[in-house]
Amino acid sequence: MAVAPPKVLTIAGSDSGGGAGLQADLRTLFACGVHGMTAVTAVTVQNSLGVTGYTEIPPEVVAAQIEAVATDIGVDAAKTGMLASAAIIEAVAGALDRVRTGPFVVDPVAASMHGNQLLADDALDALRTLLFPRATLVTPNLDEVRLLTGLDVRSRADQRKAAEVLHAMGPEWVLVKGGHLWDDPECLDVLYDGSEFIELLGPRYDVKHTHGSGDTLASAIASQLARGADVPAAVRFGKDFIVRSVAAAYPLGSGVGPVSPLWRLSDPS
Template structure:
């Protein structure tokens, strides 16, 4: 039986912690067949990004058309889109092949809060991609870049959710992982009329690379399986809690969150069997 199919439109992380590698790993852990439209190739490890090459926008669009018109896409997500030209090409391709639901993870800030997209690309996200999105999933640094709102408490999360919803997505999820003053980690879901707070524990860990990619990929997987958006987000919240709990060190820098907790038998499967005693 063919499993549900999901597409990630994102950049490649050569260190495997985030980007389309994290997306594919999460799709697999959720029982979904993953496909890719590569937007950029990064030179990256656990310490940081030392360079990247942007894939021509027409090639990105061609990848989307190729898989959508043959294999079919039951849900898609975006990650690193790099340039305004790429964002425009993705928006046009999404319309052309009627992709939906669409989860937009607006990768606009580094884990240190530094801006990753030029202002014209931020504008393209807001005007071209957000109106086509089923859900957008910004962290608080991205909220600041997109709206100018510096969120310092849960009331600020609500203000930010309203401002983001005005750009046109059906749903907004304002992630609270960077709200360090809050003892809990509360993500706020908003549909333009109602707020839903999704509470979770805050772990004292440094290995959180790829957490945003992983959460958005679980939402995309659940939507590909036919779940409602609120149920998909609740599933993703529970999944990311365990992924952070099972995060692991990697290299000399920041390690990734781990969706591998979903595969409890993997280690046993790969362990060599005990040697059989020789018969005399």
């Protein structure tokens, strides 16, 4: 009988187009060789052109999914994606206090790919006060940094300042992603633990198919935390993984296609 692989729980919304959300999470977790589990927070009506509607899952059902998985199967690491509302965030925080989930990655999905706000102000407050203090790592993009801190990041120095402000909200580590810093010829992500900055550089590809990139990165990181890697090693793995996934992105439908972790099926190095 085979031994069960490490187990990662994604607490996220469903993307009917399969490009992002828990579908992207599960695709990435599979490619990284870990067992993916889900606590569904919302069901979206979505395709390559965007989101046209969504229905939230009742908060008590979200919490029950987390507890059902954690108390039976066990969770070696967990991550969040779309959390939809303050009530769901409160339910997630309560469930995390009742069960063990291992390292916890918060991908604060608060802005669309066009920079539009996706969470109400009370939900942003709940992210800051309830989930960030429980997080091993938070992974905001620059639009999410703006919504969470009010800072308009325009340079690498601004990324460091944003990391300091976000770290003061309570997470152990902060990863400020630089994918939206369009004037920079390279893509720099800044990792910070309250005392040391670690810079992770990668190429910037001229591609439009980047749907699900944040989900893919956070899931790849969570897969390595579940294996026992420390945060810098897990983030370095995630950085390499998302660079290759962007390079392998493919068109889908009439709009923006997804990044693709499927490259790893033929290149598991």
